[in-house]
Amino acid sequence: MTKNRPFLFVTVIILIGLIYYVVNNFSLEDQPMPTQLHPLVLEKSDQLIEQAEQKGITIRITDEFRSIAEQNNLYEQGRSDPGSVVTNVQGGESYHNYGLAIDFAIELEDGSVIWDLSYDGNQNGESDWMEVVDIAKELGFTWGGDWENFRDYPHLQMDFGLSIWELKRGKRPEGMDETE
Template identity: 40%
Template sequence: MTLNRIQTIHPLLRDELNEIYKEILNRGVGVRFTDVLRSFETQRQLYAKGRTSPGPKVTYAKEGRSYHNYGLAVDIVLLRPDKSVSWDIDKDFDNDNISDWLEIVSVFKEYGWKWGGDWSKFKDYPHFEKNLGYTINQLESKYKNNEFTVKPYLSL
């Protein structure tokens, strides 16, 4: 599942994300990548939650305003030893006295990724992104100008 999702990250980040995944596993931490490339339609539906559709708000990013829309972001969840999932950022399933979540954060940061848990307005603990030097406005402009290498990936 995670390996298939890694294949949806922007091609410029694919090898790096594979390395990150291997490093996390080498540290004894179970992880699943839950969301990588996200369509504009899916983003629209997520943005509607808590606004025009039932449920709590899950994002502040409209379609085209998320790094997921360009294959430059990934969301994660912990895997317990029994392979069930956990979003508990304090758990230490590998019993090394370090939160598994923070071990994952450490690996992503070693590769220069930004963590949503560091944001001041809306803490998005499962979220990591690497913008490759592009603002969301620049990416949206490239999208509108049809600057693709191979759809859905922008020429970066």
């Protein structure tokens, strides 16, 4: 037992330091949940639509801000509710819940939408989907298709350097008017 005392002492000191750091740097802030897209995400989303149109690609934003209740309902799809699983995260765990994400689809001439990553409607030899993704990345979005675990091809987000953990604790990006 006496051989383990230095190890135990160091472990306790490290834990106390970690707790102190977390409490002082990541304490809960009394911030209301956003109720709409962040203004910059909205602006860049509009630019995405315009720039895609200039390339002969019509896109539709199929989802944007989502309340926690909406996220929970979506999470139940394919689990306790009928349908296919479309998300792996519950309410509060999605950037949609903080107004920082959008989903898109390719809109066809008849008004229907597709999620076909190889479709080349503007017939330039390139996937319309990937052309849109390239535009989105140039505008500052991160693409869910680049994720390792759950590739979310319609998903685009701007996290402003904030993790879900920080957002859940009340951190908000600059420019978000919480009173709206």
